[in-house]
Amino acid sequence: LWTPARIVDDAVRQIREQVGSEKVLLGLSGGVDSSVTAALLHRAIGDQLTCVFVDNGLLRLHEGDQVMDMFARNMGVKVIRADSEDLFLGRLKGVQDPEEKRKIIGNTFIEVFDEHAAEITDVNWLAQGTIYPDVIESAASKTGKAHVIKSHHNVGGLPETMKLKLVEPLRELFKDEVRRIGLELGLPYDMVYRHPFPGPGLGVRILGEVRKEYAEILRRADAIFLEELHRADLYHKTSQAFAVFLPVKSVGVVGDQRRYEYVIALRAVETIDFMTARWARLPYELLETVSNRIINEITGVSRVTYDISSKPPATIEWE
Numbered sequence: 001l002w003t004p005a006r007i008v009d010d011a012v013r014q015i016r017e018q019v020g021s022e023k024v025l026l027g028l029s030g031g032v033d034s035s036v037t038a039a040l041l042h043r044a045i046g047d048q049l050t051c052v053f054v055d056n057g058l059l060r061l062h063e064g065d066q067v068m069d070m071f072a073r074n075m076g077v078k079v080i081r082a083d084s085e086d087l088f089l090g091r092l093k094g095v096q097d098p099e100e101k102r103k104i105i106g107n108t109f110i111e112v113f114d115e116h117a118a119e120i121t122d123v124n125w126l127a128q129g130t131i132y133p134d135v136i137e138s139a140a141s142k143t144g145k146a147h148v149i150k151s152h153h154n155v156g157g158l159p160e161t162m163k164l165k166l167v168e169p170l171r172e173l174f175k176d177e178v179r180r181i182g183l184e185l186g187l188p189y190d191m192v193y194r195h196p197f198p199g200p201g202l203g204v205r206i207l208g209e210v211r212k213e214y215a216e217i218l219r220r221a222d223a224i225f226l227e228e229l230h231r232a233d234l235y236h237k238t239s240q241a242f243a244v245f246l247p248v249k250s251v252g253v254v255g256d257q258r259r260y261e262y263v264i265a266l267r268a269v270e271t272i273d274f275m276t277a278r279w280a281r282l283p284y285e286l287l288e289t290v291s292n293r294i295i296n297e298i299t300g301v302s303r304v305t306y307d308i309s310s311k312p313p314a315t316i317e318w319e
């Protein structure tokens with residue numbers, strides 16, 4: 001009989017057989033796939049696993065600390081946190097083009113990951129959170145966005161400098177199975193059922209040039225939106241929801257003064273496969289609360305809009 005507990009047992013046995021007493025390295029992003037991979041490997045081989053978590057400065061509010069709390073403090077997983085905000089933001093300075101930003105973020109990620117990986121001696125294995133749909137996807141096309149997306153998450157294949165063997169314990173599983181074994185391994189529901197978050201993170205949710213000031217505003221706006229969605233019990237009824245930073249100034253009035261401040265767009269969609277999507281019919285009351293909170297609590301924002309575009313032709317992300 002197929003149960004999450006059985007899958008975990010089988011996977012643990014297979015991992016032990018495969019890697020023996022050798023050391024394994026994993027790029028932990030905080031996303032579902034890499035998190036479940038980390039939990040599974042930790043159960044199978046404990047201290048033989050070291051994770052490298054690259055904080056690129058483009059994560060959501062408190063996300064870096066949450067990843068460290070969950071894996072390092074709660075579970076006792078060895079995690080090296082690479083705080084690289086300055087490096088990423090420095091390289092993104094003045095860059096407007098979305099694909100160029102993606103490339104910079106992806107390449108910098110690999111570089112930082114490699115650098116920290118090199119500190120671990122005698123490592124023989126690289127673990128990846130590849131799941132079955134990724135296997136099909138990359139077999140179907142070696143080019144195109146799907147590949148670009150996963151190539152970022154999956155560390156772009158083996159680093160040239162290290163000849164590591166690959167261990168991919170989720171390779172035969174679908175997303176819902178991955179989530180269920182995540183729960184089985186003790187990961188919290190809200191983490192296992194979290195909305196997808198793109199590899200380049202807030203880098204593609206700040207339109208045009210990425211600046212620290214913009215990222216800070218966006219992080220707070222996004223956190224308010226998600227907090228209110230959770231409070232209204234609508235987070236798990238939407239497929240993906242987030243805020244977008246628009247670097248344009250729109251007028252607002254404070255007292256008798258006209259003030260020009262930035263605009264935040266809210267995006268929430270319902271979708272099965274992320275190839276097509278319908279904008280989520282969120283209640284007006286919720287949107288009103290979110291808008292009021294963002295404008296009142298965050299200096300620098302004077303206006304909030306709700307994105308009512310479907311995919312196609314609009315994409316889910318704004319860049």
Ligand code: XMP
Binds near residue numbers: 102148152314315317
């Ligand atoms: P779009 O915007 O193409 O998004 O409708 C479809 C899904 O893919 C995610 N996405 C990305 N994920 N790197 C990623 O890892 C990327 O560059 C990227 N661009 C879009 C998006 O969040 C949505 O879930």
